[in-house]
Amino acid sequence: MQGTAPRTALQTAFFGAVQAEARARLVLIRGEGLDGISFQLTGRHVAGRSTGSILFPDDAYLSPRHADFSLEDGRLYVQDAGSLNGVYTRLREPARLEDGDVFLAGEELLRLQLADFGGSLVAEDGTHFFASPMPAHPWRVTQVLEGGRPGLCVVAQGRSLVIGRERCDIDFPQDRFISGRHCRVDFGPGGALVTDLGSRNGTFVRVRERRPLVHGDYLFVGRQLLRVELS
Amino acid sequence: MIICPHCARDNEDHYKFCLGCGTELSKLAGAPPPPARPSVVVARAVPMPTGGVRSPQPVATALPVAAPLPVATALPVATPLPVATALPVAPARVVVGFDDAQPFDPTVDSVPGAEPPAFDVPPLSPPAFEVSVMEAPAFDTPEAGVAALAEPAGISIASPLVVPTTPGLPPASREPPPPAEAPMGRKPSEPPGVPLDPPTVPPAGRAFEDPFAEVVPRVIQVSPEAADEPPTDGPQREEPPTDQAQGVDLEDIPLPTRPPLGRAEATVVGEEPGFDLHPSLVSVVREAASRRCPACKSAVPEGFKFCGVCGSRYEPAAISTSPVLRARLVLIHPDGREGDAFDLPAGECVVGRDVGPTVFAEDPFLSPRHATFSSGPGRLSVRDEGSLNGVFLRLRDEIELMHRDLFRVGQQLLRFEDMRHVRPVVQPANDGTLVFGSPARGTWGRLAALVSVETVAHVWTLVGPQVSIGRERGDIKFPQDGFVSGAHCIVSTRQGRFFLSDQGSTNGTYLRVKGEQTLNEGDLLLLGQQLFRVVIG
Numbered sequence: 001m002q003g004t005a006p007r008t009a010l011q012t013a014f015f016g017a018v019q020a021e022a023r024a025r026l027v028l029i030r031g032e033g034l035d036g037i038s039f040q041l042t043g044r045h046v047a048g049r050s051t052g053s054i055l056f057p058d059d060a061y062l063s064p065r066h067a068d069f070s071l072e073d074g075r076l077y078v079q080d081a082g083s084l085n086g087v088y089t090r091l092r093e094p095a096r097l098e099d100g101d102v103f104l105a106g107e108e109l110l111r112l113q114l115a116d117f118g119g120s121l122v123a124e125d126g127t128h129f130f131a132s133p134m135p136a137h138p139w140r141v142t143q144v145l146e147g148g149r150p151g152l153c154v155v156a157q158g159r160s161l162v163i164g165r166e167r168c169d170i171d172f173p174q175d176r177f178i179s180g181r182h183c184r185v186d187f188g189p190g191g192a193l194v195t196d197l198g199s200r201n202g203t204f205v206r207v208r209e210r211r212p213l214v215h216g217d218y219l220f221v222g223r224q225l226l227r228v229e230l231s
Numbered sequence: 232m233i234i235c236p237h238c239a240r241d242n243e244d245h246y247k248f249c250l251g252c253g254t255e256l257s258k259l260a261g262a263p264p265p266p267a268r269p270s271v272v273v274a275r276a277v278p279m280p281t282g283g284v285r286s287p288q289p290v291a292t293a294l295p296v297a298a299p300l301p302v303a304t305a306l307p308v309a310t311p312l313p314v315a316t317a318l319p320v321a322p323a324r325v326v327v328g329f330d331d332a333q334p335f336d337p338t339v340d341s342v343p344g345a346e347p348p349a350f351d352v353p354p355l356s357p358p359a360f361e362v363s364v365m366e367a368p369a370f371d372t373p374e375a376g377v378a379a380l381a382e383p384a385g386i387s388i389a390s391p392l393v394v395p396t397t398p399g400l401p402p403a404s405r406e407p408p409p410p411a412e413a414p415m416g417r418k419p420s421e422p423p424g425v426p427l428d429p430p431t432v433p434p435a436g437r438a439f440e441d442p443f444a445e446v447v448p449r450v451i452q453v454s455p456e457a458a459d460e461p462p463t464d465g466p467q468r469e470e471p472p473t474d475q476a477q478g479v480d481l482e483d484i485p486l487p488t489r490p491p492l493g494r495a496e497a498t499v500v501g502e503e504p505g506f507d508l509h510p511s512l513v514s515v516v517r518e519a520a521s522r523r524c525p526a527c528k529s530a531v532p533e534g535f536k537f538c539g540v541c542g543s544r545y546e547p548a549a550i551s552t553s554p555v556l557r558a559r560l561v562l563i564h565p566d567g568r569e570g571d572a573f574d575l576p577a578g579e580c581v582v583g584r585d586v587g588p589t590v591f592a593e594d595p596f597l598s599p600r601h602a603t604f605s606s607g608p609g610r611l612s613v614r615d616e617g618s619l620n621g622v623f624l625r626l627r628d629e630i631e632l633m634h635r636d637l638f639r640v641g642q643q644l645l646r647f648e649d650m651r652h653v654r655p656v657v658q659p660a661n662d663g664t665l666v667f668g669s670p671a672r673g674t675w676g677r678l679a680a681l682v683s684v685e686t687v688a689h690v691w692t693l694v695g696p697q698v699s700i701g702r703e704r705g706d707i708k709f710p711q712d713g714f715v716s717g718a719h720c721i722v723s724t725r726q727g728r729f730f731l732s733d734q735g736s737t738n739g740t741y742l743r744v745k746g747e748q749t750l751n752e753g754d755l756l757l758l759g760q761q762l763f764r765v766v767i768g
Contacts, residue, residue, distance in 0.1 A: 049664070060663065060664060060665040061664065061665050061666075061667040062664065063660065063662060063664045064662050064663075064664075083664075084657075084659070084660040084662075084664045084666065084667075085664065085666065085667035086667075107669055107670055108669040109667065109668045109669050110669075111656075115686070115688075117682055117683075117686060117688055120683070121683055123598075123619050123684070125598060125599055125619075126584075126595065126599075127584070127595065127596065127597065127598045127599070127618070127619040127620065128595045128596050128619075128620075129596075129619055129620065129683055129684055130596045130620040130644065130759070130760065131644050131681050131682050131683055131684075132642060132643045132644045132645075132680040132681055132682050132688065132689075133642055133643075133682070133712075134682050134683075134688075135682065135688050135689075140688065140689075142656075142690070143668075143669050143692070144656060144657060144668040144669060145668045145669050145670075145671045145674060146665070146666065146667060146668040146669065146670060146671055147655060147659075147665070147666050147668065147671065148655030148656055148657035148658065148659065148666035148668060149650065149653045149654070149655045149656070149668075149671075150653065150655075150656050150677075150690065151668075151669060151671075151674060151677070151690070151692045152690060152691060152692050153679075153687065153688070153689055153690035154689060155688045155689050172669075174672055174694075175669075175670075222667065223667075
């Protein structure tokens with residue numbers, strides 16, 4: 001850990017960085033047996049399975065170099081370092097989703113898919129295809145299972161889909177971490193939005209580009225859930 | 232004298248049918264007979280010659296009946312054709328078809344919260360029709376006939392098709408199949424490899440107008456008159472020899488517009504046609520007297536050794552003994568009636584939009600060459616010819632599911648996917664990182680709803696030893712599909728294998744046929760948008 005530069009030569013010397021005022025830290029909320037540990041952030045840090053100062057060597061869902069953190073002028077930023085599984089931040093307000101974007105609700109990794117269900121039902125030889133009824137709305141939410149296989153796919157019956165444990169448009173009754181009504185995806189002319197419905201554990205969206213973090217933010221890095229504390 | 236235009240035989244002026252060949256002579260007089268409705272096929276006229284029909288309906292005047300029967304003119308049987316009109320029986324619910332024209336209305340044809348509306352199929356087992364006319368023995372005296380026929384209806388049809396769709400009950404009784412029918416329609420034995428003549432069914436007889444109107448099942452009502460059923464055993468056994476039945480005699484008779492044969496009665500056959508029978512019965516007799524002259528195809532009454540028309544010798548010994556299964560497909564109309572029957576020739580018969588009977592040509596959901604039926608010794612089978620929509624067979628027992636098998640539940644076209652063969656949408660990295668995602672929880676398969684050839688809309692995951700599918704109950708629910716039963720079918724897994732079984736659903740579960748599929752009596756086949764029942768005679 002590197003302390004910040006001494007402000008004046010005449011000030012009392014501290015015992016290094018140990019005594020330095022913490023500007024930022026990440027507290028592990030839920031992870032692989034290291035719950036409660038915190039990581040002081042003082043500059044640039046790399047999180048990963050085998051590289052960097054924020055190491056989770058037992059979490060195979062982390063890429064060797066997974067995410068970059070940087071503290072600049074009192075603001076903390078996070079950026080995906082080209083990881084396989086990405087970095088997720090908890091929603092504070094509705095977030096836009098593009099086609100293919102993924103988000104987390106409880107333990108479920110979900111993907112928004114826009115689909116043109118209005119494809120031709122007539123083959124080249126003039127034969128009509130005898131198919132299931134065509135959905136009226138051109139988007140769906142797909143579950144991505146561990147290992148990358150697609151799971152459940154639910155086509156919207158309207159402009160929104162509510163996701164939760166029961167009596168929602170998409171139910172995950174076996175997920176202990178999802179709330180009864182967890183989040184909602186809305187689709188309109190301006191695109192798709194995902195909104196958390198006051199869930200206990202929150203809804204997370206994948207970080208697409210470098211973005212600032214604020215005090216109280218939560219992050220998923222691999223299986224690790226981290227809380228951001230800034231002073 | 233009227234000279235028959237068909238066989239040139241002289242006939243008395245009052246004859247309506249040619250004595251020699253049965254051609255309708257009244258046509259020459261101008262009055263065309265009412266068009267035969269192909270699906271209405273009750274041979275009610277049969278017992279007339281001996282006892283006269285005793286039914287609630289008045290009887291035609293000209294009947295040569297001695298008994299003092301109530302006489303009137305409005306007999307529906309009075310048409311020359313041996314076809315009965317619709318029986319005045321209350322329509323029965325049930326049966327099949329596909330309809331899209333009307334959205335599912337839960338207030339119609341269904342009990343709320345109960346079984347779905349009757350997009351129903353007749354029972355898998357062939358309905359055991361009982362057409363009393365068929366079974367009526369020859370009456371020795373008019374009195375006997377009258378007494379025996381004093382039933383309220385001259386024909387009593389006890390058909391499982393008429394089974395009410397009591398909610399929750401599986402369809403109909405599983406009666407043993409009716410006795411095999413001897414003559415398959417009017418084609419006792421097709422020469423091998425000769426395709427069927429295209430039936431000249433009036434298109435109006437079918438209700439498929441809009442090709443897109445058939446994408447989803449249609450709620451249908453069945454009339455009990457759907458007795459287009461293989462008639463019973465009996466005198467039809469004396470069918471013409473194979474070599475005499477090369478279809479020539481069919482030229483003047485559009486096959487599908489005729490009622491199936493076999494309605495003939497022994498009593499009629501024994502008569503000399505045309506002499507003392509009412510003209511309306513002559514055609515019955517003509518059909519009944521299936522003995523035909525090898526030379527001129529004229530009917531040869533039983534007991535005659537020479538053709539009365541051309542004098543050729545009649546050889547009754549040459550009866551076909553072909554070991555090949557003779558089978559046919561009985562169309563199940565959108566309104567639930569059983570309609571035309573298509574005889575499948577021995578050997579192979581390709582059907583599709585461009586080949587085979589015209590009923591196939593009118594179906595835009597059939598590929599130009601859709602499927603091949605093969606009738607071999609002791610075996611009837613069907614093979615998909617790489618068609619777009621395939622051939623679907625209604626499940627009887629549990630079957631094993633393989634990856635990408637297709638089956639139909641209600642309006643849904645579902646594809647089973649073995650999870651071991653489902654390709655990841657996120658490719659793993661080569662640095663040892665695992666792909667993050669939802670817990671798999673032992674998911675072993677998926678069911679994908681196909682909305683176009685390769686477009687998947689909805690997908691359900693399969694977890695646990697078995698997954699039930701139903702409209703209201705079950706792990707996978709189709710609350711908006713009125714053609715799915717409350718508890719419809721079950722997909723299950725055992726020892727790494729996968730199975731599908733119907734749960735006694737009203738409308739059945741259909742599996743797409745792969746390879747060469749053997750067919751059995753009573754099997755229900757979905758070809759394009761049409762449903763057929765397999766009848767093996």
